Ligand SMILES: C[C@H](O)CC(=O)C(=O)O
């Protein structure tokens with residue numbers, strides 16, 4: 419019998435968490451995590467390079483294992499969960515989407531910058547032709563006023579998306595800002611609304627609850643907070659809070675806790691916490707996946723990674739502009755040298 423789920427969770431540790439471990443997932447790790455999540459009755463598990471299909475590159479970081487092998491392993495492991503992939507048009511190609519579908523992916527999230535939904539129609543159309551559940555994923559949602567977000571979400575709906583997400587890529591949205599955005603989308607769209615948080619300001623669970631209160635039905639989480647920056651909404655924590663609120667996810671809380679503790683924690687290079695750099699991502703509104711790139715640039719140029727992140731925030735740099743991180747670091751280092759600091 420189908421489990422009753424008031425809120426449908428997508429677990430993103432095997433995709434967003436790829437950023438946090440420099441895209442070093444192995445087939446064995448993905449198999450073990452997918453098995454544990456499946457047994458805990460998580461309905462959707464996302465597996466891809468952190469930057470989505472085709473992300474493995476000099477610009478975004480090379481994957482240790484070809485993501486198609488990871489997708490294949492996860493799809494072969496799960497019994498009830500559906501495997502999702504992320505695709506950013508321009509990074510991922512139609513070919514990669516077809517390949518992922520052949521390997522068993524059942525859902526794709528077509529991700530664009532919040533003002534650029536119009537690059538998505540071809541990929542959404544292909545996804546529908548392939549029989550995939552298709553989600554529009556509007557990244558860096560804080561960078562557009564609510565009216566613009568609504569306009570872009572409506573475009574996603576008109577292209578055929580089954581649901582659309584507000585994506586707080588920088589973990590910078592405050593609860594009232596989430597409320598306004600989800601409420602406006604709920605009033606203007608007929609499809610399901612989702613919310614994807616990052617915990618840089620320690621607001622991911624609170625913001626996810628706010629989104630649910632305003633009618634979002636789909637929520638992302640990462641187990642043990644294994645996601646970019648300070649991680650996402652910690653899935654097992656959200657499951658516990660929702661359970662206390664009487665909102666059913668169908669997910670087994672104890673099994674999630676065990677998977678978090680026994681399988682995911684050992685994968686982390688260090689425990690997920692809100693470090694000074696993670697906090698600055700949220701404070702300055704910077705794409706969470708820039709964290710490790712900015713830290714590497716800071717080491718290279720001998721400067722404070724926070725200064726790089728703050729500058730990137732001022733410049734309103736968005737996903738896809740990772741090459742700017744080194745430019746900004748070099749420029750800051752030159753300025754400091756000139757000033758004799
Ligand atoms: C490619 C990004 O990591 C997608 C995402 O999870 C976000 O924008 O947040």
Ligand SMILES: [Mn+2]
Pocket residue numbers: 434587614615616645646706
């Ligand atoms: Mn994310």
